[in-house]
Amino acid sequence: MDENRQTVVKKTVRTGVTFGSALAMVISYTTWKSVGWAIFHGLLSWAYVIYFVWRY
Numbered sequence: 001m002d003e004n005r006q007t008v009v010k011k012t013v014r015t016g017v018t019f020g021s022a023l024a025m026v027i028s029y030t031t032w033k034s035v036g037w038a039i040f041h042g043l044l045s046w047a048y049v050i051y052f053v054w055r056y
Helices: 002-032 035-044 046-055
Strands: none
Touching: 002 035, 002 046, 035 046
16 A cells, blocks of 8 residues: 555656646746746746746
């Protein structure tokens, strides 16, 4: 049972990280129109999303 719980947690974390990166890149590209900034902000992931929501 504990192994199953760990698998679910790992999959959820991966999905959250992937979604956060994609969201950060879309927000960045629509705001700055730059692929370079979109990649950089995608690496920052949720930190950039939270910053963007707080700032704008």
